[in-house]
Amino acid sequence: MKVLVTGGAGFIGSHIVDLLIENGYEVVIVDNLSTGKKEFINKKAIFYKKDITDEDLCEIFEKEKPDYVIHQAAQIDVQKSIDNPVFDAKVNVLGTVNLLECCRKSGVKKIVYASSAAVYGNPEYLPIDEGHKINPISYYGISKHTPEHYFEVYSQLYGLKYTILRYANVYGIRQDSKGEGGVISIFIDKMLKGERPIIFGDGNQTRDFVYVKDVAKANLLALERGDNEIVNISTGKPTSINALVEMMNKIMNTSLEPIYTEPRKGDIMHSYLDNKKALEILRWEPKYSLEEGLRETIEYYKRERQITL
Structure with a gap:
């Protein structure tokens, strides 16, 4: 079985590729390397440097004839989506439609799509289940949700199966601490340098932090399960940013006090996702x-920086 992974040189995508290859799948990576890195590319995968918005994307599909697609490539920077909504929509919406057209033309059986908790916006109740109202508060949230409708209609019209995975806050090895990096990678980067982490607000805000290797496993399972379903991928547990810093200090054997600054506009105070459906449908x-x-x-970043604490 052959799987094409968009964004397969990126943080989450590269972990998915590694797991697929470990499980005996042939893997094709499509990545424009705008945020992905060459060193993350599994040597056993076939790699194409290509943007999902390119008109000739379908040529790769015609040549490789993948059975499945796992779609991780995206514009993921919330602030960038606000500063440049046209670019955000071009990549996340039009890029996905372009990909779907390639799937249709080449006879792909199923596509697994990385959506986001950002589609829910400010929660009306907690934990947030898949039936929660869709109310994004950023263009990024809109551009991650819009393709979900395309998957449904492509399935109705052409029989293309899909599974939509709405991720909570993914963290782990290979996450970039620059730009719109996750809070954990940003904190690790600072704290390994002996610098105090910066918290926007009072630190009592909560998030649902799910490890990247667990997310990769959910994608693997979704190839064969959860057809035409939307599924939250999360721990189902809230963790405050203060508790996060405390845990990191304990692991690193440090005592770095956070610097508290003004809360960011539009930040949600509390968010965590219900993951019961993932257990029921994906058995994940x-x-x-x-x-x-x-x-x-932390051990990974210590090795990367050759720091011994």
């Missing part, structure tokens, strides 16, 4: 506790 549940995931991630 997270294997890593936050502490286990943090330990593995």
